[in-house]
Amino acid sequence: MKDRVMLLAYFAAVLLATSIHDLRFLGAGLATVALLAGRRLPRLLKRTAMAILLFNSVVTISYTALSLWQGNFSGHYVLLINLRVFLLTALTFLLAERFNPFRAFAVSRSLLYLTTLCYSQVLTMRRLFGEFRHAFRSRSIVRPGLRDLYRHGAATAAFFLHKSVSDAGEIAQAMTSRGFFND
Amino acid sequence: MIELDRLGHDFGKSTVLEDVSFTISPGEKVVLLGVNGSGKSTLLKILNGLIFPTRGRWRYKGREITARAMKGKDFSRSFRRESVLLFQSPEAMIFNPTVFDEIAFGPRQLGLEDLDDRVRHWAVQVGVEKFLQRPPFELSGGEKQKVCLAALLVLEPELLLLDEPTANLDPRSTGWLVDFLQELPVTTLVTTHNLSLGAELGERTLVLSEGHRLIYDGRLADLLGDREKLIEANLVHSHRHRHEGVEHRHYHVHQWK
Numbered sequence: 461m462k463d464r465v466m467l468l469a470y471f472a473a474v475l476l477a478t479s480i481h482d483l484r485f486l487g488a489g490l491a492t493v494a495l496l497a498g499r500r501l502p503r504l505l506k507r508t509a510m511a512i513l514l515f516n517s518v519v520t521i522s523y524t525a526l527s528l529w530q531g532n533f534s535g536h537y538v539l540l541i542n543l544r545v546f547l548l549t550a551l552t553f554l555l556a557e558r559f560n561p562f563r564a565f566a567v568s569r570s571l572l573y574l575t576t577l578c579y580s581q582v583l584t585m586r587r588l589f590g591e592f593r594h595a596f597r598s599r600s601i602v603r604p605g606l607r608d609l610y611r612h613g614a615a616t617a618a619f620f621l622h623k624s625v626s627d628a629g630e631i632a633q634a635m636t637s638r639g640f641f642n643d
Numbered sequence: 644m645i646e647l648d649r650l651g652h653d654f655g656k657s658t659v660l661e662d663v664s665f666t667i668s669p670g671e672k673v674v675l676l677g678v679n680g681s682g683k684s685t686l687l688k689i690l691n692g693l694i695f696p697t698r699g700r701w702r703y704k705g706r707e708i709t710a711r712a713m714k715g716k717d718f719s720r721s722f723r724r725e726s727v728l729l730f731q732s733p734e735a736m737i738f739n740p741t742v743f744d745e746i747a748f749g750p751r752q753l754g755l756e757d758l759d760d761r762v763r764h765w766a767v768q769v770g771v772e773k774f775l776q777r778p779p780f781e782l783s784g785g786e787k788q789k790v791c792l793a794a795l796l797v798l799e800p801e802l803l804l805l806d807e808p809t810a811n812l813d814p815r816s817t818g819w820l821v822d823f824l825q826e827l828p829v830t831t832l833v834t835t836h837n838l839s840l841g842a843e844l845g846e847r848t849l850v851l852s853e854g855h856r857l858i859y860d861g862r863l864a865d866l867l868g869d870r871e872k873l874i875e876a877n878l879v880h881s882h883r884h885r886h887e888g889v890e891h892r893h894y895h896v897h898q899w900k
Contacts, residue, residue, distance in 0.1 A: 588732070588735070591730060591731075591735040592735045594688060594730070594735075595728075595730045595736040596738070597693060598723070598727070598728050598730075599723075599727075599749065599794070599795075600723065600752070601720055601723040601749060601752045601798075602716075602720060602753075604752075608748075611738050612738040615737065615738035615780070616738070618780075619780075
C-alpha cells in the first residue's frame, strides 16, 4: 500500500512540477525533496547533477545563443527549465531509492509481469553495459581521443538498440508460446 | 610474472573471491576452471587492472597493481600493451567501422609503424583477412571472436587473458582456437567451466570453488583422479544413464569433441 501511495504521490508531483511556472514554487518543491532525502541529500544532488549535466548544458547553451542572436533572451526561462528538469530528476531518483516497483504495480497482474520483464532487462543491460565499459578501458592503451569516444559511444548505442528490439521480439514470442496473450 | 597474495573481492555484500593466492611464471599456459559464478571473470578483470581487489594484493612483474598505479600514464601504457583481455562477449570489444580499423586500434594508439603489415599479418594468422574492409558487426560470433583476438595479438602482448573463449564458438572454431592457443608463444590464462577442454587449453590447472576459493593448483591429470575435489568444484555431475537396458548413475563429464 505504501508503495502505491508513493507512486501516486510521485505522479501528482510530476504533474505539478510540469504545470507550475513560478520559480518560487519549484524552489519550494526542491526544498521538499531535499528534506525528504535527509542524510542522502549530497548523494542525490550529485547523482541528479551528473544525470542532467550534458542534456541541460546543450539545451541551455543552444537556447542562450539563439535567443541572444534573436534579441529575446529570458533568464527566467533558463532558470525555469533547468530547475524543473533538476526537480523532476531528483524526484525520480528519490522515488527509485525508496519504493518497491513490484509491490507498487501488484494491483494488476499484467502490470506486474511488465515490471518484472523491464527489471530483468535493466539488470541484463546494466551488466552488459559494464562489460562494454571495461572492454573499452582494457583496449585503451592511452587516453582515447574524441573520435574513438564517438565511435565507441555510437557502436554501444547501436548494439543496445538492436539488442532491445531483438530481445523485445524474443520475449513477445516466448510470452505468446507460454499463453500470455491467450485471454 | 603474476603473484597473488590472499586476494579477495566483494561486490556490495557478496563475496566473489576469497583468499586466492598463486603465481604464474612467464611462458606458462594456465587454465582456470570453475562453475559459472565462481569468480573467474572477476579474477581476470582484476588481473587486467580494470577492478581492484577488496582484500589482499597482487603484483605484475613485481609491481603491485592498484588504482593509483594504473593512474600512472607510463605504467598504464606499458601494462595495457603487455597484458590484454579477451572478453567473453566479443560485441563488448568491437566499435570500429571496419575489421581493419578494429585490429589497427591498438597500434594506432601507440603510433606504431608498418600498421598495414601488422594488421594483415594478424588477420591472416586468425583467418579474417577476407573481412578486413567489412564492418565487424556483420560477422558471425566466431568471426568476431577471431577479430578481437587479432586486435589483442597485434600488440604482441606478454600476457593473454581469455574469458571463456570457447563459450560462443561452434565445434570447428573451438578446435581452431585450441590449436592456435597451444602454438602461441605468450603466457596465457584461460577460464572455462568445461572440464573436458581444460587439458587442451593449458598444462597447469587452477580451480575456483563455488565458495570462491582456490581449491586446486596443479596438473589436470591429477585433478581428474581427485573425485572429491571435482565434486566440490561442481565440475562433474551425476544423472541416470541407460546402457542397453541397464540403468545406472555415476559422476562424469560430457566429453567435448
